[in-house]
Amino acid sequence: MNGDESERLSVGIVGFGRIGAEHARWLSAAANIRPAAVFDPTPARAALAQQRGLHAFATLDALLEDPAIDIILVSSPTAMHFDEAAAALRAGKHVMIEKPMALDGSQARQLIDLAESHRRVLSVFHNRRWDIDYLALCAAIRAGELGTVFNVESRIGQWASCVGPATTDWHPSWRNEASFGGGGLFDWGSHFLDQLWRMMLPAVPVRLFAQLRGNVWTRDCDDLARVCVDFSDGAVGMVEINTTTTTPLPRWHVDSSRGSVESPFSLEFDLNVWSQLTFSPSDGGPRRRLATPQAAALGETAIWERFASALRGEGRPAVTANSVLPTMALLDAAHESSRTGRTIDLMNVRWSDE
Numbered sequence: 001m002n003g004d005e006s007e008r009l010s011v012g013i014v015g016f017g018r019i020g021a022e023h024a025r026w027l028s029a030a031a032n033i034r035p036a037a038v039f040d041p042t043p044a045r046a047a048l049a050q051q052r053g054l055h056a057f058a059t060l061d062a063l064l065e066d067p068a069i070d071i072i073l074v075s076s077p078t079a080m081h082f083d084e085a086a087a088a089l090r091a092g093k094h095v096m097i098e099k100p101m102a103l104d105g106s107q108a109r110q111l112i113d114l115a116e117s118h119r120r121v122l123s124v125f126h127n128r129r130w131d132i133d134y135l136a137l138c139a140a141i142r143a144g145e146l147g148t149v150f151n152v153e154s155r156i157g158q159w160a161s162c163v164g165p166a167t168t169d170w171h172p173s174w175r176n177e178a179s180f181g182g183g184g185l186f187d188w189g190s191h192f193l194d195q196l197w198r199m200m201l202p203a204v205p206v207r208l209f210a211q212l213r214g215n216v217w218t219r220d221c222d223d224l225a226r227v228c229v230d231f232s233d234g235a236v237g238m239v240e241i242n243t244t245t246t247t248p249l250p251r252w253h254v255d256s257s258r259g260s261v262e263s264p265f266s267l268e269f270d271l272n273v274w275s276q277l278t279f280s281p282s283d284g285g286p287r288r289r290l291a292t293p294q295a296a297a298l299g300e301t302a303i304w305e306r307f308a309s310a311l312r313g314e315g316r317p318a319v320t321a322n323s324v325l326p327t328m329a330l331l332d333a334a335h336e337s338s339r340t341g342r343t344i345d346l347m348n349v350r351w352s353d354e
Contacts, residue, residue, distance in 0.1 A: 009308045010036035012069040012093075014060060014084050015076035016045045017170065019098060023073055023125075024052060026300040033071070033308035039063040042170040060084065064091040070311070074098060077174045078181025082107040085122075089114040094121045094311055096304075100190040101321070103181055104335075105328040112321045121310050123317040124324045128191040129198070130298040133263060133274035137252060138199050140261070140290050146279075147257035152199065154192045155240040157248030158267055161217035162187050176218035183221035184241030185212055185334060192239040193227065193334075194327040197351065203233035204351040209343045210334035216244045227334045258282055261290065326351050 011027055013020045016038040024035040037055040039062070040046050046056035057063040064072070064087060072088035074081050075098045082102045088095045089111065101108045101124045115122035128134065140146055162175040162184055174180035175187060183189075197205055207230045212222035225241040242248075251274045254261040259281040266273035277290040298306070298318055306318040326349060333344040 008032055008034040009070040009311060010034060010068055011071045011073055011096075011304075012036060012057075012063045012066070013038045013049075013054075013073045013075060014040075014063070014088075015074070015080075016040040016042075016049050017075065020045075020073070020075040021048070021052075023075060023300075023304075024049075024054065027304055029301045030304050030308070033304050037063060037066065037069060040170075044169040060087065064088055064093065070094060071096060071307075078186050079103060079179060081181075082111065085111050086114055089118050089120050089122070092118060092120070094307075095123075096307060097122075097124050099124055099126050099194075099324075100181075100186050100331060101324050101328060105325060105332050108321070108325060108328045112325075115321065121307070121317060122321040123307055123310075123319050124321060125303065126191065126194050126319045126324065126327075127298075127300050127303055128195060129319065130303075131195075131274070132271050132293045132295065133252065133277065134195050134199070135297060136275055136277055136290050136292040137254065137261065140277075140279075141199065145290070146254065146259070146261065149200075149254060149256045150235045151253075151255040152196065152235070152237040153240070153250075153253040154196055154238070155242065155249050155251060155253075155265070156188050156192075156269075157240075157242045157245045157265060159246045160243060161223065162243055176220060176223070178221040182218070183212070183214075183223070183225065184243055185210075185222055185225040185227070185331065188241045189225050189227065189239055189334075190327060190331060192241070193330045194324070196229065196237050196239055197326055197330065198353055200231050200233075200235060200237065201351070201353065203231040203235060205229045205237075205330065205346045205349070206232050207343050207345055208330065208333045208337055210337040212334065212338035222338075225334070227330070229330070252277065320354060323353050326353075 027035040038049040039057045072093045175182040210227045213224045217223045229237040248265040251265045252263045263277045275292045303318045310317040329349045
């Protein structure tokens with residue numbers, strides 16, 4: 001561990017599954033914040049937390065009542081995010097929530113209001129805002145390297161259920177069940193939609209059409225999610241999470257007035273592979289690779305350190321809760337569009353990345 005233990009803020013983790021345990025590892029490397037305790041209803045996960053030096057509370061209330069805990073990380077299934085984050089805020093804790101922030105935009109706004117009324121800091125762990133493939137593509141667009149961008153396609157594909165990486169100790173199929181907030185749209189889709197709208201600024205989404213289908217791994221929610229977005233400058237974007245294909249399409253495909261960009265997909269979700277962005281000029285010139293950052297501008301541990309600094313009044317968290325509301329609006333619109341078969345108007349959404 002780094003830093004003086006007495007000066008490091010303490011985090012209580014709600015839900016010590018795969019991602020909760022990952023957060024504990026990232027926090028252990030931080031200079032100003034540390035993992036201290038967990039609440040997980042599964043005895044095996046509570047025992048694992050204790051083996052890693054964390055105190056395991058028997059109930060969520062007991063964790064929230066501990067004055068030594070400064071921050072609560074909500075890393076439980078999506079459907080639990082609202083109730084657990086709201087309870088933590090009412091208990092006077094600062095809160096970090098794993099993505100997606102909540103089941104819908106209404107819940108997200110309620111959490112923001114609660115945080116403001118209790119004068120607590122609230123953030124969401126949208127760490128893929130700093131993926132090197134995404135940053136490289138954003139840099140090329142911002143620099144005018146691609147000219148006018150008119151088509152962006154962002155995908156993952158595999159023949160494997162989203163439950164694959166889930167811990168087996170507690171209801172491992174939850175990612176395929178709507179009652180838990182399962183499905184590919186909430187999983188990878190929340191990251192990719194968040195990247196898409198931010199990448200296209202100052203153009204903003206104006207309408208959306210989505211197809212969410214349960215074909216192979218679930219009939220309860222989506223194992224194929226396709227979301228098409230029209231932007232205010234005439235560009236189109238698509239996010240697709242397809243866990244039902246044996247021939248995955250490229251991670252990125254972008255068309256512009258100066259040519260096209262494409263990168264391969266990696267079944268290991270390897271950012272170094274995804275960042276192999278090859279530009280094919282429209283004038284017939286030689287293909288070339290886009291410049292790529294050597295590492296993420298802000299890694300997971302640094303995101304936590306920024307959060308701790310914000311609690312001390314030193315700047316803002318890396319992801320403000322308000323900046324996630326547009327992403328929640330897109331998720332809401334996608335569910336409504338798929339349910340009704342209609343295109344959803346987004347003209348009343350406030351698009352802000354702050």
